[in-house]
Amino acid sequence: MPTNLPPQYFEAEKKLREAKTPQEKIQIMEAMLSIIPHHKGTDKLIGQLRKRLSKMREEVETSPKAGRRDSIYQVKREGAAQVAMAGLPNTGKSLLLKALTNADSKVADYFYTTRLPVPGMLMVDNVQIQLVDLPAVMDESAESWLYNFFRNADLLMLVVDLTDDPATQVELLVEELKGKRICLEGTSSEEEAGLGDIVKKVMLVGTRADLPGAGEGLKELQSKYGERLNVYVLSAREGLNLEGLGKELFLSLQLVRVYTKAPGKKMDRRKPFVLSKGKSVKDLARKVHKDLEGNLKFARIWAENKYDGQKVSVDYVLEDEDVIELHG
Numbered sequence: 001m002p003t004n005l006p007p008q009y010f011e012a013e014k015k016l017r018e019a020k021t022p023q024e025k026i027q028i029m030e031a032m033l034s035i036i037p038h039h040k041g042t043d044k045l046i047g048q049l050r051k052r053l054s055k056m057r058e059e060v061e062t063s064p065k066a067g068r069r070d071s072i073y074q075v076k077r078e079g080a081a082q083v084a085m086a087g088l089p090n091t092g093k094s095l096l097l098k099a100l101t102n103a104d105s106k107v108a109d110y111f112y113t114t115r116l117p118v119p120g121m122l123m124v125d126n127v128q129i130q131l132v133d134l135p136a137v138m139d140e141s142a143e144s145w146l147y148n149f150f151r152n153a154d155l156l157m158l159v160v161d162l163t164d165d166p167a168t169q170v171e172l173l174v175e176e177l178k179g180k181r182i183c184l185e186g187t188s189s190e191e192e193a194g195l196g197d198i199v200k201k202v203m204l205v206g207t208r209a210d211l212p213g214a215g216e217g218l219k220e221l222q223s224k225y226g227e228r229l230n231v232y233v234l235s236a237r238e239g240l241n242l243e244g245l246g247k248e249l250f251l252s253l254q255l256v257r258v259y260t261k262a263p264g265k266k267m268d269r270r271k272p273f274v275l276s277k278g279k280s281v282k283d284l285a286r287k288v289h290k291d292l293e294g295n296l297k298f299a300r301i302w303a304e305n306k307y308d309g310q311k312v313s314v315d316y317v318l319e320d321e322d323v324i325e326l327h328g
């Protein structure tokens with residue numbers, strides 16, 4: 001059967017023969033996998049390449065010389081929080097990342113298109129949230145690093161296709177992640193979490209809201225998960241309902257943003273400090289400067305319709321949009 005491989009594939013193959021380090025080889029093989037067109041004629045080739053890749057990864061990970069993990073599977077954290085996309089293959093994760101941010105991630109109508117993490121930055125009002133597109137949860141060839149990525153993220157965005165039995169997709173995701181000791185808030189796995197399990201915040205996003213059948217899917221999700229999870233539906237292809245997602249993410253992340261100001265000066269709304277809900281003035285001071293916390297005596301606070309420069313103690317719990325003046 002013809003494989004119809006593009007010239008870039010052969011260039012990559014040549015590079016692979018010349019590559020010296022296992023890290024280089026891994027990187028090239030990942031690139032080859034994303035170049036190969038998917039059809040019956042290439043099934044075998046893709047299978048072989050996947051096998052070689054996972055063998056090479058195993059070698060790297062078990063070799064004492066290699067030490068740390070390969071950096072192509074990591075993303076530098078930027079912004080106030082990191083959100084990892086988790087979904088079954090072909091549910092629209094990459095198109096959603098592209099629709100929401102300036103990032104470019106390959107979109108295609110076959111399974112396992114995304115091979116590596118692709119970060120994008122989402123501005124939510126004046127807060128930056130890093131959104132990371134990732135391989136599908138069932139992608140065995142990414143297993144060695146994908147779940148670590150999920151473990152380190154602040155929130156998992158469960159991306160499900162509304163037109164393909166979305167509640168079952170959620171069940172599968174919950175189960176699969178539970179198997180890797182990642183439990184999800186607001187799902188059955190949260191109640192079952194034991195010692196050594198990590199519990200993650202989640203938000204549920206249904207895609208393909210533009211297609212017939214999506215309404216049924218939403219009903220199904222609402223009835224099963226609506227009470228305990230933030231359920232949001234959209235269409236990345238048609239640009240439906242995209243604007244509100246950032247705000248919902250911010251709420252699901254349970255963050256507050258506060259502004260600091262110097263006495264007698266105005267605050268700068270462009271530069272909020274972002275902390276998790278429940279943090280105090282003391283925590284804010286630590287974030288502003290490491291020496292500040294020890295000298296801190298009190299703070300003054302401004303908040304719309306609530307405070308106008310009143311004195312509060314260092315244990316005051318911060319709320320979203322508070323303006324704080326720290327006094328040592």
Ligand SMILES: Nc1nc2c(ncn2[C@@H]2O[C@H](COP(=O)(O)OP(=O)(O)OP(=O)(O)O)[C@@H](O)[C@H]2O)c(=O)[nH]1
Nearest residue numbers: 090091092093094095107108112113114208235236
């Ligand atoms: N109609 C419609 N199609 C969509 C939507 N979102 C994605 N698609 C299409 O669905 C296919 C898969 O999209 P991707 O973004 O590549 O899916 P993915 O979840 O990243 O796939 P993998 O990386 O393989 O896990 C593409 O053909 C997209 O154009 C949507 O909201 N509506």
Ligand SMILES: [Mg+2]
Nearest residue numbers: 093094113114
């Ligand atoms: Mg993808």
